[in-house]
Amino acid sequence: MSDPRDTLQSVFGFPDFRGVQRQVVDRVLAGQSTLAVMPTGAGKSLTYQLPAVMQTGTCVVVSPLIALMHDQLRAATAVGIRAATLTSVDENRAETRGRFLDGALDLLYVAPERASTGDFRELLDRGNVCLFAIDEAHCVSEWGHDFRPDYRLLRPLLDRFPEVPRLALTATADRHTRADILDQLGIPQDGLIVAGFDRPNIQYRIAPKDNATRQIADLIAEQPGPGIVYVPSRAGTEKMAAALAKTGRPTRAYHAGLDPAMRAANQAAFVASEDMVICATVAFGMGIDKPDVRFVAHAGLPKSIEAYYQETGRAGRDGDPAVAHLFWGAEDFAKARQRVGEVEPARQAGERTRLAALGGLVETTGCRRKLLLAHFGDDAPENCGNCDNCLNPPVGTDATEVARKFLSAVFRTGQSFGVGYIEAILTGQSSERSLMNGHEALSVFGIVGGEEAALIKPVARALQTRDALRANPHGGLEFGPGARALLKGEATLSLVVPPKRERRRRGGAAS
């Protein structure tokens, strides 16, 4: 067989392999099943495309999204690889089957629900398959953040071709999920290859939000270059785009509910632009190849650390400095916790662990990168020097007393009032409402004063993140499981005092 590097250069036009690509390709060419965990942008597609080009027979690629398959198809065809997709929207399915049977396809993309049908199995029986590539392989695991039951149905198909190696690919698997993928797809333990996850050129910055729109408008005033703002809802993306447009920056919205032509136009405009801010749901970014994204900002809590890593990973793929901002609120955690309560019972433990890990990331006073990399099993130094906490170490304050007073006021007012009302009670601000409720006679009325008063809002936020308080749908606060330990003096609460704003280099904005 020829040297894989020759094919890399002649077909793909790349001078050399990157990172673990060579290791993965060598295993695949040796017929060994493999799970490759490589961050977004590391070049996963190449690890099956190259063997597919070098070998006779077709590589069957299982991929979860039609849009993603078509992106891949376009990219593969562009470099002269013989590829096709077999999906419900493809009208040339008969022709594609014919090409496969003739041995005229290097790559055949298919969705898991089609791959597991009897029809597809019979098709493969009659042709020649050299490799199964399973993209987004974390979808096979209930531990993964994006479980897809259809992925579970792949195993019988794979087992029917025991001599064909399997290559599972994912960007986002923690240790638990990796073990599960190996198990579910029948890949040996020693078939695991993990690339380094560090993205040293990305600066991580995480802050509580008071008004995310204003905070993001402030930051884009100082931050030149193209950027992505992730907004939790479709309507929110359009509102955010309209609000940010007032800063004078070109902005667009992107979400799955937009008219397809407009969606494509907005995406194309962003890819071509050098200063556009695109306000998008997380549907945006998959399959988009824009190396010079200078910042990614989350206007709300991501779904998991994996999702955060993947979404922030779209910044700075060219290796130049980029910034990842996250603005989070206590209400994000409350909502997420509510959603956890709604998923099927078997998955709740995993979801709860995922949420706790996110809580750890936003609340840590230590290095964000270290925590992030530890999550993926990577070692990292204590101090990365390129995250908010390393650049400007926060000072911790003991807020246990204020937390107890807050909980006590919540309890005494009947666990039905919101943060603003409790704050007014604690600081002794009289109102018609508190008079009528008789709350001004409570021992907690006016119990917090002076410097402590500034801690009330941050304390309320921290109590909700820790599940010591939960907001009901009307915003009223109730005790959560974490309240007792604090009230009984068995737990303490230390708060981060936001450091004075560090000086940041001013970018293109006029000053």
Ligand code: ADP
């Ligand atoms: P992933 O699927 O891991 O996110 P892709 O397969 O989309 O990454 O590849 C990301 C980008 O890197 C693509 O533009 C691809 O062409 C490029 N790329 C892949 N391998 C190499 C390489 N060895 N040298 C240079 N560029 C590469």
Ligand code: ZN
């Ligand atoms: Zn750091």
